[in-house]
Amino acid sequence: MGSVWDRTAEFLSDNLGNLLPIALLAIFVPTTISANLSSLQPTAPSTTAMWLGLGVFLLALVSFWGQLAVTALAIDPSLGRDATRVATRRFPAALLLAIVMLVAGLLLVIPLGVMLAVAGVDLSGIDSGTMPTIPESVTLWASLYGLVIIVLAVWVFARLAVVVPAIVGDRLAIGAIARSWSLTRGVALKVVGVLILYAIVSIVANLAATTAFGAVMYLVAGRGEDGLSLASVLTTIVGGTVSTGFTVLGTAFLAKLYIALLARKEAAAAV
Template sequence: MVSMGSVWDRTAEFLSDNLGSLLPIALLAIFVPSTISANLSGLQQNATPGTAMLLGLGVFLLAMISFWGQLAVTALAIDPAQGHQASRVATRRFPAALLLMIVLVVVMVALMIPVGVMLAVGGVDMTSLQGSAMPDIPPSVAVWVFLYFLVVLVLAVWVFARLAVVIPSVVGDRLAIGAITRSWRLTRGVALKIVGVLILYGIVSIVANLAATTAFGAVMYLVAGRGEEGISLASVLTTIVGGAVSTGFTVLGTAFLAKLYIALLARNEATASA
């Protein structure tokens, strides 16, 4: 039986014992890209279409660096003896992990197709969806769209729990698309526990991030002002604080899933031997 409390204890022990190896990855591959990305997103608000496209490309590339950083943290959490070799493991597994993420994103986009069909059948002007104004959706169509989103949300939470160790499977088992099946098998029987942990983690991380950015941001905006070009000293300092908080939770969550993967592997091996 997998104990989530034991997994958290192993995660905390790993973080304290490998702080020296984790700090460079967290700072250079997660904190810096996420902070710069947040500021680039602010610049996109008042940018010309061409500049906005370039800024969007920059945000995408920075997201890829952060994704690589999470792979490095995962590799280090799976085998702390690797030390600085974890970055090489992350580089080798990056193409497979990226392919897997693309497949999952395509599936999520495909789940939104029925919404477009329902809106079109209901007579909603699809061109109005491109603007910022809320389209006029008939009540009968709105009910079906709401019910569909509700069902998809419940299923998404369950599927996300079953795929919780998909990235550790990519790194540890050297899989690509096959990591989906691997994660599905490993999480059999513990999905509800994972759902509870993920919901708690999500609530705590969101509240902590909002508390840090809101409180600090309010003070900085009062002192330095908001600026006129979508970015200012106050916004930069606020994104730095928010980036520091989100980086801490990203490393914590990534390490936890890697340790959960190890615990599930041990359970799987014990079951097979029995």
């Protein structure tokens, strides 16, 4: 993993000129605008909130495309600006796989909803922010099931860590799942450790940046009544900057991990 981090750092420093436009236009801008649109949703009329939600979704797709471009460039730096064309060609396959994985995740949550429904828990008040009363017996089983799902999700996420690079590098679609599963065999625990460390550092860094800067800006400029103000916009810009940096770093790392795992597999096959 240490060598993968070194290769990632080398890639970022050597390809900064090609990375900056992608990171700025396809990740930073959509992330920042999306955060501001999301802040308007709670106080917006239902129709407006629906359109704002659609805007957030479309911006998320743009950001996803940007990550595909970073992945393509990290796999083959010689692509240069043609990495965006590769991202465009592989976007449908990546989106299809994302939908499949989302559906699979939702299917795992269904038993939890069934468990609550059978116990007679009223979930209608969740939309208004009212937490339902859950019997202790159901809470225990729901907690255990939730814990199992979390552990399973972390393990599966580690085994599918290089699924996006496989889509780009191997030009696969659903087959990228099997490809990633095969490549990460024997290194899943190491991948879990790296992913947990990355998540902790990125979340802490983002919270530290937005909390500290946001507190100062809210004191200086005050809070807007409609959820949007100068302070909130500037805070989302700072948060978007930090988030973009970690997104590019994480995306490039997974691409370099894919290359390392692929080389390891080829070396093992040659023996």
